Ligand SMILES: [Zn+2]
C-alpha cells in the first residue's frame with residue numbers, strides 16, 4: 001500500500017484534532033448558554049424572543065448540522081496552520097513587529113471584512129436555488145436556540161469556513177488576535193441565536209444596539225427572511241435597506257405557534 005506523504009498525514013492529524021476542538025467548544029459553550037438561559041425556573045433569562053420553549057427535536061437538528069460543520073471548518077484552519085508551520089502565512093509572533101496599535105487595527109479589519117463577506121454571501125444564499133441547497137438547514141430553526149449558532153448546511157459551512165484561514169495569508173495578524181476573533185464569533189453567534197435577549201436595554205436600545213447585531217435583531221431574520229442579513233454590524237443592512245430594528249415581543253405574528 002502506498003504510504004501517505006508526511007504533509008498529508010500532518011494535515012489529516014490537524015484536521016481531526018481541530019474538528020474535535022471545534023465540536024467540543026460548540027457543545028460546551030452552547031450547553032452552558034442554553035442551560036443558563038432556559039434551565040432556570042423563570043426561564044428564559046432575559047427578554048423573551050421565542051413564543052414557545054425550545055423543542056428537543058429542533059435542538060437535535062441543530063446539533064447534527066453543527067457537528068457536520070465542525071470538520072468543514074477544521075480543514076481550512078488545518079491548512080492555514082500547516083502553512084504557518086512552514087512559514088507561509090502573514091501570522092507573526094513578535095508584537096513589536098507591527099506595534100500594539102496594529103493588534104486593534106487588524107482585529108477591526110478582520111471583523112469588517114468578515115461582516116461584509118457574510119452580508120453579501122447571506123444575500124446570495126437567499127436566492128431560491130442556493131437557499132434550498134445551502135441555507136435551508138439554518139432556517140429550519142424558526143425559533144433558534146444557542147445550538148443553532150453553528151448549524152449550517154455543509155455548503156454554507158464550506159462557503160464560510162475558508163475566509164478567516166485565507167485572510168491570515170494576506171493581512172498580518174497575531175495569534176492572540178485570532179483567538180480573540182474566534183471568541184467574539186462564538187459569543188456573538190451563541191447570543192444572537194439564544195432565543196432570549198440577555199443584553200440589557202441600555203445596550204440594545206442605545207448607540208451600541210444601533211450598530212451591533214443582537215438576539216432581537218437576528219431573531220427577526222429567522223422569521224422574516226428578507227431582513228437583517230448581517231453578522232456583527234448593522235452597517236450593511238442599513239446601507240442596503242434591509243435593516244429592521246430589534247423587537248422584543250414573543251407575540252410576533254410571524255413566529256409560528
Ligand atoms: Zn438567512
Ligand SMILES: [Zn+2]
Pocket residue numbers: 138144193218222
Ligand atoms: Zn441565524
